[in-house]
Amino acid sequence: MTNTDLKALELLFQRPLEPAFTTRDSGKTVLELPDSFYTDRYRNDTEEVGNRFSKDVDLKIPIQELSNVPSLEFTKKIGLKNQFSLFNNRHREIASELITLFMSAPNLRQFVSLSVYTKDRVNPVLFQYAYAVAVAHRPDTREVPITNISQIFPSNFVEPSAFRDARQEASVIGESGARVHVDIPQNYTASDREDEQRLAYFREDIGVNSHHWHWHLVYPTTGPTEVVNKDRRGELFYYMHHQILARYNVERFCNNLKKVQPLNNLRVEVPEGYFPKILSSTNNRTYPARETNQKLRDVDRHDGRVEISDVERWRDRVLAAIDQGYVEDVSWARLES
Template sequence: MALLDKQKKIIDLFYHLSTPPMTEGAGEMGEHMDARLHNLGSTPRRIVFSVFHEKHLKEATELFEILIAAKDFDDFYKLSQQARSFVNVELFAYSLSVAILHRDDCKGIQLPSIQEIFPDRFVPFETIYNAFRVAQGGGGGKDGILVKIAHTGNILDPEYKLAYYREDLGINGHHWHWHLVYPASWRSEVMGKKKDRKGELFFYMHQQMVARYDQERLANGMQRMKPFHNWDEPMEGYAPHLTSLVDGQHYGVRPTGMKMSDVKDVDIQDMMRWRDRFMDAVNLGYVIDRKGQRVDLTTETGIDVLGALVESSYDSINAAYYGSLHNWGHVIMASAHDPDGRYQENPGVMCDTSTALRDPIFYRWHKWMDEMFQTYKSTLPSYSKTQLMFPSVKVNNVTLNASIPNVVGTFWKTAELEMSEGINFGKKGSVKCQYQHIDHEPFSYLIEVDNANFKSKHATVRIFMAAKHDELGNEIPLDDQRRMMIELDKFKAEIPPGKSSIKRASKDSSVIVKKDLSIAQLRAGETGGANKETCSCGWPEHLLVPRGNHRGMVFDLVVILTDWEEDKATDTASKCLCKDAVSYCGSKDEKYPDKKPMGFPFDRKIGFNRLSNFLTPNMKSTEVRILFKEN
């Protein structure tokens, strides 16, 4: 079957999932249902699905394993059609997406945008309701219906300043897609494909989100976050203004002052016990496996073991003992307004990977987990000069080139989201919502290098950025600043002997998702092609750098060159096409392409208070400013 035909069939499986026909159901199929699907359907069809909920995830795993094991594409498609008609709608979308990303006969197929599949997870219901009113009233021009997105709060809430960031469609879509590429329940021995360094990547990707959020707070004149760590601590409130069209109920609202409470499947005491056991492992330097044996946390594998432990993924070395701190935390916080279910309310947005980043508590929760990981990192020795250096290679100068050198301009940009692919408005034609997001001008790096060797060298170029000043305008001590370093890019470059320069455009960054095509474009045949497959995983390009402020917020830009021959994970060329954002998403089903610890060299304590004292000849820093232009 041609790639375009496969692409169109896949799109049809996702069409109008938000508002499926009421006549669908397993009962309609009877004896015609494939026997492989008989055990499915335990999760009610019209409730909010949560990948963090143990029972939901168990059924989702069973479904995606069945779909991945289908004998050919036709078998896979028929199974998907049947499953769509009776399993939980959101669970189906999750499992189908995981299967598409991991089936060999789906290479080249691009997943439809989750924002278009489930607009109700991204667009306030006031906006969707307004679109329904216009559609039912016969409104809309020749280009269809266009409505403006509604705001979810006002300045009475201090956290409202960052609503534009937390509720950004791109970062919430990124979080959803990351958990598709790295499902917590992925069983390597069943799937035949190992997720290399998955636990470490769980740590690093979330650490980067926390670092970015803290600097966005500084850009808005706010304090950096205080980690959530006290189980009896009142939480800030959040009202998402989202309504699940699958069940017709709104996502739960959490009033200010609510606390974590026991839920049906887990108690706060369980969470406390798991935390203490995790910290015991960090402080003792080893974990206890399922057989009661001691497993040392080595410098090479320790963070990977701990990441799997916290999530807790299938790779957890002892889930029965160390529990599932991360996942159940999401569930408990999402249930704070109705912990025992007496009011039959929907959970809050923390239950869903595509909505969780909207909630301020998400970042405080993950900053607390990052504190635990950093406690482990503090037990490792600081890097020596020998470990940091690239002999005979020197970085002479670094310039960030934009309209003004070393100044990046940011601004508001208007965009549109097609909602009619996911929602049946009872009218043919386009129905879009219009919204604004922060964007930045294109920029590039010019790195001037001196190679004193007699032959060319291959280098790994690492580019980081962190705010220079804290909330009070004081310079941030280096050991605090290192944890705020956001990775902007990482790539391979050839350095000839003598003086040369390396140029790199911001649009080529190794952390951003490459351009996603809309469903309309995919229907029209604009597929990525078998040699241009993307995972749809990666940070949105428009938020590559923080917003900055009106004065020009000062950042330290740091470039490090290391020896590619020492860094490369394998000697063979990668065959993986799904590697559009390797820094955050890895190279799907292959080894993570960089042997060094993620975040190197800022992942460990630094014994210097100033950046200039830390830098070796193969590193260079320069001050850059990010200037926010309101209009």
């Protein structure tokens, strides 16, 4: 293990939408890839692009050849520009297989090589998720800091016009300390005439939302046993959500709002509208709005189908298991706490 190995792993959290051979660390560092690591798009120009990005850098980190080149065919079901979601069963299974691949790397240097090779060949968000899970759980990467997801994909957290103003400020004013702050509009997701918008600052808090991503890194639902099998994970899952909801209710009381109402009936209209205006980092498409008084509907997509009745059935099973004090597995065997 060397410091450059750990540095290379840290750099893979930067510039997630750019090829691995481009400069990182504010232009100070570059990863020197073997020719076999270049994708088909750049394979005939390896020397040209390699020389272009290795000029005027402080540090060049050579990447070792892979002892065994893996097949990544299983990841192709999620296109490079598709939206990745852990709530999609197929996506979750693919992520689990990729995590298993990362965890099976025999040593740190081969893990670095495997990560660099994989990065430009799979969906960027899928890569960042599976890669971060592996970094968080491999014994030889415990010293590698995991970059906050809001810094990796900021357009998933901040309204786009703020970036336009920030880029203009950064390009015009040097790093002299004279740059002005760029404000994120408080009411860009709904009108301030809507009472619930008083809590927008909490629901849209970057820290709270990036915590949700980090929770899935620490407690992934699928993957190798050493990653998934955590002591008291169900209890901690309940405790974490209970605490966030308790804090949310306190914030509501401080804003002269009632305690949050449970969503008991999934078939009634949702009175509040919501207009996120944030962008998907992989394809620059905005997330759809929720109109005022909109009803939930069944989801029928090429990669999965979920009906309202499914969600109701899952909810009823959880409540029944709580009342009974046990659950049953697929073979009807009783599992008691």
